[in-house]
Amino acid sequence: MTERTIAVDYLARVEGEGALTVRIQDQRVEDVKLRIFEPPRFFEAFLRGRSYLEAPDITARICGICPVAYQMSSCHAMEHALEMRVDGMIRELRRLLYCGEWIESHTLHVYLLHLPDFLGLPDAVRLAKDHPEAVRRGLALKKAGNHLMQVLGGREIHPINVRVGGFYRCPTVDELGALRPELETALGLAEETVRFVAKLPLPDVAEDYEFVSLRHEHEYPLNEGEIVSSRGLRIPVTDYESAFEEVQVPHSTALHSVRKGGGSYLVGPLARYALNHDRLGPRARAAAKEAGISDVVRNPAQSVVVRAVEVVYACEEALRILDAYERPAEPFVPPPETRTARVGMAATEAPRGTLYHRYRLDPGGLIAEAKIVAPTSQNQRRIEDDLRHVVERSLAMDEPALTDACERAIRHHDPCISCSTHFLRLTVERS
């Protein structure tokens, strides 16, 4: 037997694709259907029969870009079920971890997924060639978010240090303090990012969105708040399912969320900003003002600016928390014994938008039922509406140009869809 080396040079690809079917009759768009080819993942079923303590680690696996969001929504939902209150420094550390995720996720979206579209470039590789200084800035900023996740979460992706009641271990003052110089630099880079994206040639469109997000009494929303909408909805998170419902559509494995008795709505940066701009920190507010964006942004392309403003906020909020940090005596609030069946729900603000979790626990603390409504499924109906308008404006385009326009419209909202949709298969049925 001999050992041999075989040169391969095979390009590995993420296996995911989206398809858009457009039906046009007499120069009118009759129907638009967006399909994302992702097999059902059965997370809600996996959770049944597992201890409530396992939910943060299991649900974190739903998304590699926003695992913290899943950990936070599941922890808060369990704490609601168990009537626990987590305050003080542990609450602050949760916000800090969330800031790390926002910095990382938003920066990835702004620089590597969104920016090439506005500069007429095919992808991030070409962007790195033509605008190396911008990509370096983006990567440095993303790294600052990654470091926060590493120090507080135990590792950059799928953190392992989060538990119901708080953390397994809280960092020392010195460990967190060591992040300060990098975060200060990141704040400056985030402000530069806002200035940079504000100068981009953005298409001038406006959509009539119903914005939905959390709103908190004092803070820009991350972990807590009421659910509010730009059309007057204001409810506690516990009433979420009275206002929103998930519906099955034959053309997608993902459920679509709609307002009960209404239509599509939008969660995410545009919604958060429209409903909470008065809660931003001074640096983020100044950055938004300098960028010249109004208090309510209805142009989906301008989400690149709003996302950049939210990165400024995440950096300044992280620095605020860091400076006031004192290591808590205990890293978590111990959960009480469970002896009765309980129900708990919570919503937090993932970078892509509101993430709702509800759990029913049996008397032994095992999960009897889980419901998870992700931002992607909440926005999918609304993204279809955006796509319909894109197609209506672009009937004269040939199909490659139309495909490109539709891919861009998706990338305004969702890094997850856009990541798996580099090759949107467009089918136009004309009659």
Added chain:
Amino acid sequence: MHEEALFAGLTRKVEEVAREHQIRRVTRVRLWVGALSHLTEEGMRRRWELEVPGTIAEGATLIVETSSDLSDPRAGDVLLKSLDGDG
């Protein structure tokens, strides 16, 4: 976050190449990770440990070369560079 989807294709390719070259046991797999690929070596290794048991690459050493060259035309990609094996 796409390690699973990525490795599904990679392990299939390793098996295919090994079969093609009459390799009975893969001992080493070399990957090259571009600077803009959004993947970390740590994440790749974790996924590797989950993916390879039961395949021809079970027990093989994974070598990950992470590039920092932003101007590389393949900076956004992951490449299966080579594999070593007995046979």
